[in-house]
Amino acid sequence: MHAGSGRLPTLALHRWRKIVTVANRWDRVALIGIGLLGGSIGLALRRRGLARQVVGVGRDGQRLAQAVQAGVITEAAADLTAAVAHADVVVVATPVDRIEPMVRQVVAAADSAQIITDVGSVKAPIVDGLADLPDEAPFVGSHPLAGSERSGFEYADADLLEGRVVFVTPTDATPPRVTEQAGRFWEALGARVERMAAREHDRVMAAVSHLPHVVAAALAASVPTFPQHYFGSGFRDTTRLAAGSVEMWVPILLQNQSAVLESLRHFRDSIEDWERALAAADPRQLADLLAKGKQRRDALGS
């Protein structure tokens, strides 16, 4: 319409914005914390044309400016209230021990948000802690099962969530609409969504993620310091997780303390079985233990 017109009249501009918004799905997404995960979400939103504005909020203005330059977010904000005020979606991607107070602030400030969620890898302390939010607050907990031993938006990957599971952990009080929309948000980023109760989620994570981290760190620290080239790909794979961020992992382990401790005790039982079989030099016991591990590992594929 108005072909040949030198400028778009106000009404047409307004319409055009609406069309773009629909194509973009979300007009404004606010990401609180621009690390590997926050950065990857920003990059994925932009590459997939899912959001018109991706505003990043963080404490370090210089890092945020770099994230804008890197194309991970479209704008940086130091002020949380201003950043989330008109956001349709807010994702809190800070270290896990800072999520609960941050969500509280976001709920108070985000007046038009359809979804407020987080990416914390421990869910019960957050979800239980936020049980007193107003009924209509559009918060639901999430946890994308994706990451890396590396940290920082420099390692952000637009396909990080592609094919990965994102756990979404509603409570009885969560508005069903919010749970659904959060699911659609993660699916739009390529993920597969699975709903799970927060406490059950934390038990699963203790076993499949937090225990392996502890085991990798314990193994890396327990062997003598040999020349680097004595360590082959087997040792490197088995200890890879130990390279993860200390600052990130202390709160994860503390927040999921009882479940991690339980997993670690099971693991120690398993190590003691191995000690007995080795001390007895019993080929049959050793074969049984190896076969049990192989069967479980083979079932996972590569």
Added chain:
Amino acid sequence: MHAGSGRLPTLALHRWRKIVTVANRWDRVALIGIGLLGGSIGLALRRRGLARQVVGVGRDGQRLAQAVQAGVITEAAADLTAAVAHADVVVVATPVDRIEPMVRQVVAAADSAQIITDVGSVKAPIVDGLADLPDEAPFVGSHPLAGSERSGFEYADADLLEGRVVFVTPTDATPPRVTEQAGRFWEALGARVERMAAREHDRVMAAVSHLPHVVAAALAASVPTFPQHYFGSGFRDTTRLAAGSVEMWVPILLQNQSAVLESLRHFRDSIEDWERALAAADPRQLADLLAKGKQRRDALGS
């Protein structure tokens, strides 16, 4: 010479063979056992033009015929004596508990070998067991620090040894010429050779290879059976070694029993430190343990 001649006279043919032999470096290499490692050595010898004949010896004639078809060896032999009689190099690549008696047979039958070696990942029981070989026997123990959780020549890789360490473990009785020539053999395959006493080698391997295998198996077996997609790349990396061959690993662990047991006890101490720190929910202890693991792992590179 003899340009235009329809056939090469016997003398010229003889000379030509010698030239080819020099270009090939070794005229005939015998590989006893064609698994991942034996197969990769065969493939590397052929691709690099290092040997004219690569004869494979094994108990399963059908498997050997497949290895010839796959181009991993040039001929198959069921009879050990015939296979090694005129070999310049013999590499014993059987499971570790069958190496010592096999080397004995090879030493008796290989009348023109310059090098007889093996690839066993435990060295002291083999090297000590063979201490009564004749002084002039051209045997020296080797262990290429290369492998995979996969087994079988189907996974053979001509570059498997490229850049990897091969430990060569001479004793005071090993002819220096044999140690040197074995070193050159592995270097020709792209490896970096390191001489080490057999017992020291076994202590190193207990820590960097055998312990991680046990830890991976224990971890894979200790966690509940969740749906496959709950297990992310961290768990998969940490447990990858557990997929290794049970048949191969029982004898490795038995032959290196005391060193593996010692490593495992150190590791268990490390796990108990973790249990105490978690039970105390002490952020400082947890940070120290994480930092120790991270520092050690970071020092290895990716």
